[in-house]
Amino acid sequence: MSSSPRVLIGHGTENDFVLLPDPDGTVWPEDRLDEALVQRLCERRAGLGGDGVLRLxxxxxxxDAPAVLGADLDRCEWFMDHRNADGSYAEMCGNGIRLFLHTLISEGLVPRDGCDDGLLVGTRGGPRRVGTAPDGGYWVDMGPAREFGRGSAELDGRTFDGLAVSMGNPHLAAITDVDVDTLDLTAAPRFDAQLFPEGVNVELVNVLEPGAHVRLRVFERGVGETRSCGTGACAVAYAALVDAGRSEGTVVVDVPGGRLSVRVEPGTTVLTGPAVLVSTGQLCPEWLAA
Structure with missing residues (x-):
């Protein structure tokens, strides 16, 4: 491994990541990028800081790409190797995959021309198509929102009922009349482990306009509260439409880190929003050796 490997920092609606360029898998092989190193990279005082790590x-x-991509393996040149801040593997991230494409383009690994129709990217949640939007942002075909029951979360001394939705990862979208800005999300919500055996991302949602505009805060499994969650925004948009008695439509989703748009269609959801690179540099050998 290079003694001073390159790293980048970026975010999608302030859901921030450490990005590791590794096109040929030689800089950050699987046995090097272990749980402890991911935790160190994401640590905000002694590391670079981030909600997760994205290896390009x-x-x-x-x-494990053949197992998660199956017949689509040959169609996905690039794989978003996504780790949560605690070092665990993550299936999919709507903010992260927009930033992933933005970084591929910025690094000259993929030409921006030709990305209007999207690039198929491998993830542990399956292949996802991500492309450039006319406003300079990016869109992602997130696949279908799959409802799998109803559950509840206990948080801040209250119980919040919600819809269980899979976006390739599990979510509990809880619509509430309680002002979400008043809630304490410093502690992990309690939830039904039988319904969510692998943990769950919990979204607390205020409806601003039924079926059209919502505001949310999210506690992500393996991370804690984050400024945004792309898969969570999709799950919430789906739940908001169900709550309004609809099965499709476009929902504006305000998160602490900005604004996203989610279009729910028959068979899929499409997330649109910004992606920003903040800095690029190198890891110092003494930090890596510590």
Missing amino acids: VRSAHVP
Whole structure:
């Protein structure tokens, strides 16, 4: 491994990530980028700081890519190797994959021309198509929102009922009349482990306009409260439409870090929003050796 590997910092609606360019899988092989190193990279005082790590690597160099991509493996040149801040693997992130494409383009690994129709990217939640939007942002075909029951979360001394929705990862979208800005999300919500055996992202939602505009805060499993969650925005948009008695439409989703738009269609959801690179640099050998 290079003694001073390159790193980048970026965010999508302030859902921030450490990005590791590793096209050929030689800089950050799986046995090097372990749980402890991911935690160190994401640590906000002694590391770079982030809600997670995104490794930019070709699918051919990811050991579990064939299992998660199946017949689509050859169609996905690039794989978003996403780790949560606690070092665990993450299936999918709507903010992260927009930033992933933005970084591929910025690094000269993918030409921006031709991305209007989207690039198929491998994730542990399956292949996802992500492309450039006319306003300079990015869109992602997030796949279908799949409802799998109703549950509740206990938070801040209250119980919040919600809709269980899978976006390739599990969500509990809880619509409430309680002002979400008044809630304390410093502690992890309690939830039904039978309904969510692998944990859950919990979204607390205020409806601003039924079926059209919502505001949310989110506690992400393996991370804590984040400024934004792309898969969470999609789950919430779906739940807001269900709550309004509709099955499709476009919902504006305000998160603490900005604004996203989610279009729910028959069979899929499309998330649109910004992606920003903040800095680029190198990791110092003494930090890596510590």
